[in-house]
Amino acid sequence: MLRSGRGRYKIFLGMAAGVGKTYRMLQEGQAERRAGREVVLAYLEPHGRAETEAQADGLERLARRTVEYRDTQLEEMDLPAIFRRAPELALIDELAHTNAPGVEHPKRYEDIEDVLEAGIDVYSTVNVQHLESLNDRVAELTGVRVRETFPDTVLAAADEVVLVDLTPEALIERLRAGKVYPAERVEVSLQNFFKVENLATLRELALRQVAEEVESKRIVKQEEPLGTRERVIEAAPQAVAEHVLALITPRPNSQRLVRRAWRSAQRLGADLDLLYVQSPGREPAGEEREQLGAMARLASVLGARLLIEEGDDVARTAAAVAADRGATYVLIGQPPQRRGFARLGESLPERLMRLLPGVDVRIVADRGQRQDRAASP
């Protein structure tokens, strides 16, 4: 019996083999079974780990099928058997696996797609280095190129991504204790892939990946119609990742602000946006245009993004952009001294703080003015 509607997809993501992804998947599968759901273990790769085997006890297992390829017998997940059994939840280990030629799909994540389409929920596992977009970076950072990759869209389309986290030191401890690989592979692994620095890098990538998934889902939800732009600003929740926005003007003294903003962004590991709010319908000309051109080149060399927005109200326009971009810090230059009636109203920093609750607003002092002050008696 096949069910109507697509199944729910939950992926257990880890930084490397041995962190406990499969174990956690089995634990959750067991919990679902105890809650009365029909759970089958469609494919398990226990790697000879006793703890993993023990955790699978009591779960209904589907037999693997044998595929012959170049005089070799290979064992693969039996996709037709899953459809015949039609459970409520299928546990399928290692979604990045490449199937033997001759089965329905070249890759296991494609098999999983069929299972989900049949209305069956799926729990699966994968390591972060298998993500297609990270392949080059992982190879560059760790010196190890992963051949089995899967598209980022698979992770993005999952209903839930669970990060199974372990410190590099704890994982190495598990490896040394023989809980990850057989004894004869331990030393080789420690000297190659399982180095603290490699694992720390992969851990960071896994943490970032999950944070970005949460962030992208948050932004998609935010795009739902919420009424006026002002209400969008008020409704924007806090972003997980740091994001710096610097308000610039097409003048040389903005360069110092950009330098400060870039350093802050570097320290926070954040993206940097530079925003210039220009009066509506007024095209920059002359020196202003030259300065904007210089700012665009500076943004490019720094890896920042230059945004030019039209708006009568700098604070409101900046606040809208900050909310849209998920800014967590806003840097502004020292506002000019206000004169006359303007002194009675709110200043730009005050307005920004009111419009962007929870966002840090930082004022970068003008060096020239500091000199003047220091020189005065």
Added chain:
Amino acid sequence: MLCERTLEASLRLAKAQGAVLMPAYLTVVPKELSLDAPMGVECESALALLELIDQRATRAGVEVDSRIERGRSARHALERLLQAETFDSVMLPARTSSSDGFAPGDVAWALDSAPGEVLVLRPDPGPTPDRRR
């Protein structure tokens, strides 16, 4: 590399002429990277240096408007900078056996091609305590 003498001379000239000083950090982009690739590591040094120049210029009462320019070579970066900016004078530190700067060929190219006054600065020969006393 920026030598003390180049900076001092540039500030002195800018101050005397009431000009804006445009310190430019020229960075060479490796061929395997796109010419518009972000240069994060280079920018660490560039921004620190430009900040230092900014401080010195402020103390000297000179307005600055700094740049970072990319190119496949120092000359290429300079060429791109000269095309993008308007200026009256360009000051070039020349290379010697003991210091960085523009090679004789680059200096000759600038003298021939730059649309404005070109000042070639002899690099700082090193500390000479007697003379500075």
